[in-house]
Amino acid sequence: MIELINVTKIFPGAPSPSVDNVSFRVNQGNICVLLGPSGCGKTTILRMMNRLEEPSSGKILINSENTLKSDPSALRRSIGYVIQQTGLLPHRTVARNIALVPGLLGWPQEKINSRVDELLKLMGLDSGDIADKYPHQLSGGQMQRVGVARAMAADPPIMLMDEPFGAVDPIIRIRLQDEFLKLQQQVRKTICFVTHDINEAIKMADYLIIFNQGRLVQMGSPVEVLTSPADDFVLSLIGDDRGVKILDLTRAETLMEPADNISDDLLGSGCTVQSYQPVKLALEVMMKKNQDRVGVCRGNHLAGTLSWSDIKRHINKVSGEESEL
Amino acid sequence: MSFDPELFIHAMSHRAPPYILEHLNLVLIPMCIAVLIALPTSIMLTRPAYRRFTSRIMAVFNAGQTIPPLAVIAIFFPFLGLGYAPAILALSIYALLPIARNTITAISSVPQDVKEAARGMGMTPWEVLRKVELPLSVPGIMTGIKTSAVLTVSTAVLAALVGGKGMGAVIFAGINFFQAELILAGTVYIGIMAVLIERMLTLLEWYLSPSHLK
Numbered sequence: 001m002i003e004l005i006n007v008t009k010i011f012p013g014a015p016s017p018s019v020d021n022v023s024f025r026v027n028q029g030n031i032c033v034l035l036g037p038s039g040c041g042k043t044t045i046l047r048m049m050n051r052l053e054e055p056s057s058g059k060i061l062i063n064s065e066n067t068l069k070s071d072p073s074a075l076r077r078s079i080g081y082v083i084q085q086t087g088l089l090p091h092r093t094v095a096r097n098i099a100l101v102p103g104l105l106g107w108p109q110e111k112i113n114s115r116v117d118e119l120l121k122l123m124g125l126d127s128g129d130i131a132d133k134y135p136h137q138l139s140g141g142q143m144q145r146v147g148v149a150r151a152m153a154a155d156p157p158i159m160l161m162d163e164p165f166g167a168v169d170p171i172i173r174i175r176l177q178d179e180f181l182k183l184q185q186q187v188r189k190t191i192c193f194v195t196h197d198i199n200e201a202i203k204m205a206d207y208l209i210i211f212n213q214g215r216l217v218q219m220g221s222p223v224e225v226l227t228s229p230a231d232d233f234v235l236s237l238i239g240d241d242r243g244v245k246i247l248d249l250t251r252a253e254t255l256m257e258p259a260d261n262i263s264d265d266l267l268g269s270g271c272t273v274q275s276y277q278p279v280k281l282a283l284e285v286m287m288k289k290n291q292d293r294v295g296v297c298r299g300n301h302l303a304g305t306l307s308w309s310d311i312k313r314h315i316n317k318v319s320g321e322e323s324e325l
Numbered sequence: 326m327s328f329d330p331e332l333f334i335h336a337m338s339h340r341a342p343p344y345i346l347e348h349l350n351l352v353l354i355p356m357c358i359a360v361l362i363a364l365p366t367s368i369m370l371t372r373p374a375y376r377r378f379t380s381r382i383m384a385v386f387n388a389g390q391t392i393p394p395l396a397v398i399a400i401f402f403p404f405l406g407l408g409y410a411p412a413i414l415a416l417s418i419y420a421l422l423p424i425a426r427n428t429i430t431a432i433s434s435v436p437q438d439v440k441e442a443a444r445g446m447g448m449t450p451w452e453v454l455r456k457v458e459l460p461l462s463v464p465g466i467m468t469g470i471k472t473s474a475v476l477t478v479s480t481a482v483l484a485a486l487v488g489g490k491g492m493g494a495v496i497f498a499g500i501n502f503f504q505a506e507l508i509l510a511g512t513v514y515i516g517i518m519a520v521l522i523e524r525m526l527t528l529l530e531w532y533l534s535p536s537h538l539k
Binding site: 076077 | 443444446448537
């Protein structure tokens, strides 16, 4: 668990604080996304957590211990750190880059080797001779994977990720996000994730914290932030398609109505979605099948139906607007 | 001035060779002194705590380069007199700048994100220097040392003017007695030494260089 208490950072010569009296908590096993435009202080907050920057005032607790009382190098070895530019050591092979922190911690060589093999497999880097390549021989996506693998090498309970997928093209980015979310299901790290991309934030976040000009503007789950933005800034950050974004986060089963006798036809025509799938997908199916409602299934069994008017009602309710979608 | 091939061959085989070792001393000793001074100083000047002194110290090194070696000898003449010691001193000062300048440039050009990541992984400042900055700076540092070494091989000729001996003795004898054969013989040896020293340092550079550049 990471906890910030009234943290302020003022860089010498800066007219206003880069981070202004910020307090929040990242719970165990959660992905907490810090979102905001560039220069809003989100990266500075991340860098204060592993003491790459020192707060001007306030304190940061990691597992209830004040980080300012720990040895900075030891603290950093216990926290995974991923940055956008990857920062892989160019003179070391992929395997030796991943082995960096275990090496600093003085693990025996055998343990390091088996851990490196494990991580190469976990990150899908075990094909060919990637382990023996140097960073400049890798693609952007591979470099990012190695960056994540290196951060996870000593199995730290906490990971700090500063736009880790920012430097790759959109297709690779989405794949890396999906893989990472899948991985997180297994490893359950406590993660602080910095991004300026609202879509990435909504996708990755268990908990979303929004910053503007050094101040914490809003925090909450992605759905909470989408349904009740705190102010115009958050509204503009979310964008004009907030209704669609909400539908992407809403499971079909939460809006469905009980099935009636004619809904069996839907099952026959294939006009169905699974209950855990997002409502956005249900809309897609409606459009394709030219229907105004779909069947919601659990496995092969019809659990309910979801109609165009159900969705519209939901959107109007959450956004408080009388708008047609 | 006429050219006598026989005299040239005699100069190549008998007059010049005794000065080779002397001349190499005039290169190696100042080079060692210069490396021992310039390398630690420049490494220190790239540390955050001392970075603000860089321009001042570099001004001193620059001055060392702009003053002709003979003038350096003149400055230290009252203290060290003529001979071997002032020659070594002048050559050492002369060799400082290329090493210092290239070392500072090399260490400063290690990518910021690499240093940041190394620090973020929990390397101590000393580990970052030893395991990241220095290995990545080897090519730059060696460029400075090579430049300096080749420069010193030719500048060391001047040592003969203040009684510092070396291959300069042969060349200046040739100038004084109008014997082009001696001048040419001395120059040929200077050239050979410069090339060989450069080759050897290149080998050393290859050996020390980070493996991704090999």
